[in-house]
Amino acid sequence: MNNSLIVIAGPTAIGKTNVSIQLAKKLKCEILSADSRQFYKEMNIGTAVPSVDELNEITHHFIQHKSIHDTYTVGDFEKDAIQKLNTLFTQQKYAILVGGSGLYLDAVTNGLDHFPEVNHDLREKLISTYKNSGIESLQKQLKRVDPTYYNKVDLQNSQRILRALEVCLSSGKPYSSFLSAPRKKRPFKVLKIGITADRPIIYDRIEKRVDIMIAQGLVDEAKKLYDYRALNALNTVGYKELFNYFDGVWDLEFAISEIKKNTRRFAKRQLTWFRKDDQIMWFDYEDDCIQILNYIHKKTL
Incomplete structure (x- = not known):
């Protein structure tokens, strides 16, 4: 090289x-x-x-x-x-x-890192939740489904939280599990x-x-x-x-x-x-x- x-x-x-x-x-x-x-x-x-x-x-x-x-x-x-x-x-x-x-x-x-395909309807639903209920509701959901990523992500970054949640909910696996490839x-x-x-x-x-x-x-x-x-x-x-x-x-x-x-x-x-x-x-x-x-x-x- x-x-x-x-x-x-x-x-x-x-x-x-x-x-x-x-x-x-x-x-x-x-x-x-x-x-x-x-x-x-x-x-x-x-x-x-x-x-x-x-x-x-x-x-x-x-x-x-x-x-x-x-x-x-x-x-x-x-x-x-x-x-x-x-x-x-x-x-x-x-x-x-x-x-x-x-x-x-x-x-x-x-x-x-390579992530699974996500469901478009699920993404729209999460965005709707964010618009109607604010970022706090997404933060609580992420803490429940992937506490590991919750503890390291910037909790004020809505795009990162939305991305993590759509991967978690689409795959049934924690987002953090895809970060070790x-x-x-x-x-x-x-x-x-x-x-x-x-x-x-x-x-x-x-x-x-x-x-x-x-x-x-x-x-x-x-x-x-x-x-x-x-x-x-x-x-x-x-x-x-x-x-x-x-x-x-x-x-x-x-x-x-x-x-x-x-x-x-x-x-x-x-x-x-x-x-x-x-x-x-x-x-x-x-x-x-x-x-x-x-x-x-x-x-x-």
């Missing part, structure tokens, strides 16, 4: 985009985004998509290549990303995979780099980024998407809080404070996910890129 996939992971707002571009220039390679929020062309400011200048510096893939109206799963991304890597690795030794979506990074590096072996090396900082610094960077997003026009961007707020792609931090503002539930100041709070919580969950991976080599966000480059060369040459 002469090719190497360099994974750049870390919490939101830590500077992964800048690090990946610097490394891509040095390694003469291209970048694949594994940030599931950046897949959608209608969402720009609220997802911190790389700027036009940044995109022009290095070729990026999987940035705004889908519409919020498209169905695009992590399984679809795995297939598309592996296909793209197979092509890139005929032309270059390295490729960079960057993002804060741990599940999407894992899909490319390790492959996804052997990982796929990829025809390339994987080297994982984590970018981090002390938590107060991360939180401060998040607050400043949200302020910048508001100044750049996030409110107007969300307003244009308001009619599509029921779509899964828009059930995300930065948009759903502003939808509450448009609905008159919150004032703008409170909505912005909720964006900051929920983004901090998201960063905390990201770090919890990544800290479980002992293959990640961590660097401080202020470390010189040359340090990371030297580490890459040491491990891949």
Whole structure:
């Protein structure tokens, strides 16, 4: 295996985009985004998509290549990303995979677990329960049918809970029982780099980024998407809080404070996910890129 996939992971707002571009220039390679929020062309400011200048510096893939109206799963991304890597690795030794979506990074590096087919009617019934009774009813049901997964999942992530329940109820087996399949072996090396900082610094960077997003026009961007707020792609931090503002539930100041709070919580969950991976080599966000480059060369040459 002469090719190497360099994974750049870390919490939101830590500077992964800048690090990946610097490394891509040095390694003469291209970048694949594994940030599931950046897949959608209608969402720009609220997802911190790389700027036009940044995109022009290095070729990026999987940035705004889908519409919020498209169905695009992590399984679809795995297939598309592996296909793209197979092509890139005929032309270059390295490729960079960057993002804060741990599940999407894992899909490319390790492959996804395989689950049984689920009943469509059951899925619709669970969604109806969620809409009518709230997430608490789903949480209680998951705790009853799969306490193992209940104790590890983000209980505020409705999509994860719905997915687990539909698998449990369709198969008659705990969702967690499908999470232990052997990982796929990829025809390339994987080297994982984590970018981090002390938590107060991360939180401060998040607050400043949200302020910048508001100044750049996030409110107007969300307003244009308001009619599509029921779509899964828009059930995300930065948009759903502003939808509450448009609905008159919150004032703008409170909505912005909720964006900051929920983004901090998201960063905390990201770090919890990544800290479980002992293959990640961590660097401080202020470390010189040359340090990371030297580490890459040491491990891949």
